[in-house]
Amino acid sequence: MLGADSLILAVETSCDDTSVALLGGERELLGHVIATQDMHVGFGGVVPEVASRAQLQVIDTVVERALAQAAVRLGDVTAFAVTAGPGLIGSLLVGLNWVKAAAYALSRPFLGIHHMEGHLFATALEDDAAQPPFVALLVSGGHTLLLFAEAWGRYRLLGQTRDDAAGEAFDKVARLLGLGYPGGPAIERLAREGEPDRQPFSVPMVKAGQQPHDDDYYDMSFSGLKTAVLMRVRELKAQEGLDDEIAHLAAGFQRAAVDQLVEKTLRAVKETGCARVVLGGGVARNQTLAETVRRRLPPAGQVFVPSPRLATDNAAMVARAAYFRLGCGERSGLDLNARADLPMPGIV
Numbered sequence: 387m388l389g390a391d392s393l394i395l396a397v398e399t400s401c402d403d404t405s406v407a408l409l410g411g412e413r414e415l416l417g418h419v420i421a422t423q424d425m426h427v428g429f430g431g432v433v434p435e436v437a438s439r440a441q442l443q444v445i446d447t448v449v450e451r452a453l454a455q456a457a458v459r460l461g462d463v464t465a466f467a468v469t470a471g472p473g474l475i476g477s478l479l480v481g482l483n484w485v486k487a488a489a490y491a492l493s494r495p496f497l498g499i500h501h502m503e504g505h506l507f508a509t510a511l512e513d514d515a516a517q518p519p520f521v522a523l524l525v526s527g528g529h530t531l532l533l534f535a536e537a538w539g540r541y542r543l544l545g546q547t548r549d550d551a552a553g554e555a556f557d558k559v560a561r562l563l564g565l566g567y568p569g570g571p572a573i574e575r576l577a578r579e580g581e582p583d584r585q586p587f588s589v590p591m592v593k594a595g596q597q598p599h600d601d602d603y604y605d606m607s608f609s610g611l612k613t614a615v616l617m618r619v620r621e622l623k624a625q626e627g628l629d630d631e632i633a634h635l636a637a638g639f640q641r642a643a644v645d646q647l648v649e650k651t652l653r654a655v656k657e658t659g660c661a662r663v664v665l666g667g668g669v670a671r672n673q674t675l676a677e678t679v680r681r682r683l684p685p686a687g688q689v690f691v692p693s694p695r696l697a698t699d700n701a702a703m704v705a706r707a708a709y710f711r712l713g714c715g716e717r718s719g720l721d722l723n724a725r726a727d728l729p730m731p732g733i734v
């Protein structure tokens with residue numbers, strides 16, 4: 387364990403956002419700034435080269451704002467942390483190089499953190515009870531992981547997506563329906579006005595008779611669902627009936643996507659005997675997802691959902707994961723490189 391007087395400065399630049407957090411001790415979030423970029427909206431997705439250039443321009447200011455919020459100076463920081471992967475390589479390098487330079491200049495330790503392990507720690511910042519063991523569903527724009535966390539740093543990987551990530555599916559379907567980027571919030575908003583039974587889609591990867599040792603028992607898939615929406619959109623366009631059905635399509639897609647995630651999560655609850663579920667990643671902002679998990683868990687079950695700000699990418703979760711790993715004595719060297727495909731640590 388690190389002392390209660392530790393002060394970690396964490397930087398997260400794995401995708402388009404630039405975030406800096408100052409964490410005092412285990413969970414005192416003293417400063418937290420998330421600078422989002424809106425220049426990608428017109429492109430319908432993040433343009434990596436544009437994202438990393440913009441991050442380079444704002445990172446010093448974002449650090450200054452976080453330090454001011456926390457009312458501390460850079461020299462007060464006892465350790466640094468940074469997302470080292472996975473993510474967009476140019477963006478990761480902006481954060482990593484900033485942290486390496488600061489750690490070197492101030493002679494402080496620093497640690498590279500896996501982005502998805504950060505998402506796993508987000509709820510622990512808000513709720514003391516969000517401690518392992520628990521089943522974790524991590525659903526972001528780049529990853530979809532179903533884990534059983536036996537302890538911090540010891541994770542059993544139960545299932546993952548075989549193709550698109552859950553958030554990516556929301557983004558792609560939003561584009562098909564002519565909605566904005568990011569697609570998740572747009573689909574969720576529109577789905578409230580729609581009737582899923584009017585445009586139903588079958589739930590992928592869920593068949594009767596699947597057994598825990600089958601490959602597809604926990605694995606997920608979203609690309610077939612996306613193609614099904616595309617075909618339906620084409621048919622409706624040909625009949626000039628698309629406009630009236632957009633909200634129903636959003637509702638139908640969301641129900642199939644959510645039902646798949648929830649079904650797989652409940653299978654993990656059943657097989658592990660652990661009815662405590664942690665949600666993480668941008669898709670965890672989806673209220674239908676959180677409500678459906680809550681409704682389908684046994685009465686004694688618990689679901690931990692991060693607040694919206696800590697569900698999507700943020701540096702606070704990276705600081706909290708670093709608090710754990712720095713406390714175990716882990717340190718990175720100045721030769722640490724960013725990796726777009728960094729494997730999740732602690733998989734047993």
Ligand code: KG4
Nearest residue numbers: 526527528553568570571668669672698699
């Ligand atoms: O974790 P995150 O901020 O970034 C990555 O690590 O990828 O997740 C971003 C993803 C996007 O794909 C976005 O569409 C999705 O989270 N998302 C949502 C919602 N809010 C954000 N998906 C479904 N419903 C939402 N309300």
Ligand code: ZN
Nearest residue numbers: 526667698699
């Ligand atoms: Zn993320």
